[in-house]
Amino acid sequence: MQHRASTLAITAGTAASLADCRQDILAGLTAPQKHLAPKYLYDRRGSELFDEICALPEYYPTRTELALLRGNAAEIATLIGPTADVVELGAGSSVKARVLLDNLDRPASYQPVDISAAYLQQQAAEVAAAYPLVTVRPVLADFTRPFVLPSAIAARRTLLFFPGSTIGNLSRPRAAALLDSLAARTPGGALLIGVDICEDAAVLHDAYNDSRGVTAEFNLNLLARLNRELGANFELNEFEHEAVYDLRHKRIEMRLVSQRDQSVTVAGVTIRFRHGEYIVSEHSHKYDPQEFADVAHAAGWAYGHRWIDDAARFCVHYFRALDDAA
Numbered sequence: 001m002q003h004r005a006s007t008l009a010i011t012a013g014t015a016a017s018l019a020d021c022r023q024d025i026l027a028g029l030t031a032p033q034k035h036l037a038p039k040y041l042y043d044r045r046g047s048e049l050f051d052e053i054c055a056l057p058e059y060y061p062t063r064t065e066l067a068l069l070r071g072n073a074a075e076i077a078t079l080i081g082p083t084a085d086v087v088e089l090g091a092g093s094s095v096k097a098r099v100l101l102d103n104l105d106r107p108a109s110y111q112p113v114d115i116s117a118a119y120l121q122q123q124a125a126e127v128a129a130a131y132p133l134v135t136v137r138p139v140l141a142d143f144t145r146p147f148v149l150p151s152a153i154a155a156r157r158t159l160l161f162f163p164g165s166t167i168g169n170l171s172r173p174r175a176a177a178l179l180d181s182l183a184a185r186t187p188g189g190a191l192l193i194g195v196d197i198c199e200d201a202a203v204l205h206d207a208y209n210d211s212r213g214v215t216a217e218f219n220l221n222l223l224a225r226l227n228r229e230l231g232a233n234f235e236l237n238e239f240e241h242e243a244v245y246d247l248r249h250k251r252i253e254m255r256l257v258s259q260r261d262q263s264v265t266v267a268g269v270t271i272r273f274r275h276g277e278y279i280v281s282e283h284s285h286k287y288d289p290q291e292f293a294d295v296a297h298a299a300g301w302a303y304g305h306r307w308i309d310d311a312a313r314f315c316v317h318y319f320r321a322l323d324d325a326a
């Protein structure tokens with residue numbers, strides 16, 4: 001057996017440490033509206049907390065998407081065809097990829113791409129141990145920056161798998177640009193992507209403000225991470241998690257709200273907060289299915305199929321690279 005948990009090599013892409021991102025972080029914290037990119041939420045602790053969020057009763061996206069994948073696995077496998085190379089963007093726990101690996105016809109490889117290094121290594125090793133016939137190649141990379149997309153092994157069909165509505169964390173123009181660059185780099189490939197479509201403000205409010213406070217802990221871990229990795233001195237109990245639905249932009253906005261006037265030092269720079277001032281730590285854009293299909297089409301992806309749950313909260317789209325579909 002060649003893939004053992006202890007020997008699985010990680011391919012280093014462009015993922016940077018927080019110290020490397022110092023300029024970007026300071027630019028965000030000194031902007032008129034303070035903001036930090038959601039990718040910074042994911043260190044090992046952030047990844048673990050995100051998995052806890054996925055198990056919460058209020059957090060409908062994960063169980064809805066999993067049910068769509070499981071319930072339509074045979075159809076999805078037929079569309080994708082045999083011996084695919086599965087490249088997962090923002091792989092996290094790989095739980096959803098396992099549904100594909102269980103149902104696809106002899107998948108050749110699984111290549112999880114993620115920014116959360118330790119967690120990526122651990123999850124990839126577990127997948128490798130569970131699927132000895134599948135070549136597992138974890139890639140540490142930031143997909144919002146130029147990175148080398150894992151190549152097909154033996155020129156089989158590449159399936160880009162992008163679940164979790166992670167695409168929704170990007171602004172609409174940036175999401176379109178990423179889809180465009182993925183299409184350009186995956187000739188003959190396919191894209192299976194999960195997108196949140198829920199616009200019910202009450203359901204969204206509960207999903208992002210859970211009663212056990214796990215989402216709050218996930219959000220506040222960002223400040224703890226800045227303390228750990230950039231020598232910042234945020235007092236965690238002086239900031240509160242807040243998540244509001246912005247109807248106009250069809251997105252959840254996650255915030256860290258200062259509970260008083262205060263100054264914090266981050267990487268040697270003093271950042272002042274007024275009482276009530278906040279850092280935007282994540283956007284989660286929601287897309288009507290046709291709106292998303294139109295964006296994907298303009299980016300070079302031809303509609304193949306889509307699956308939507310009965311409550312119309314989540315959509316799994318299947319696209320083929322346009323050249324291939326023509």
Ligand SMILES: C[S@@+](CC[C@H](N)C(=O)[O-])C[C@H]1O[C@@H](n2cnc3c(N)ncnc32)[C@H](O)[C@@H]1O
Nearest residue numbers: 039042090091092114115116142143144163164
């Ligand atoms: C919303 S979670 C989804 C996890 C999993 N795919 C799922 O569906 O449950 C986002 C995942 O993408 C990763 N991620 C976020 N931003 C990223 C980036 N810029 N580049 C690479 N991975 C990123 C995070 O570490 C996390 O594992």
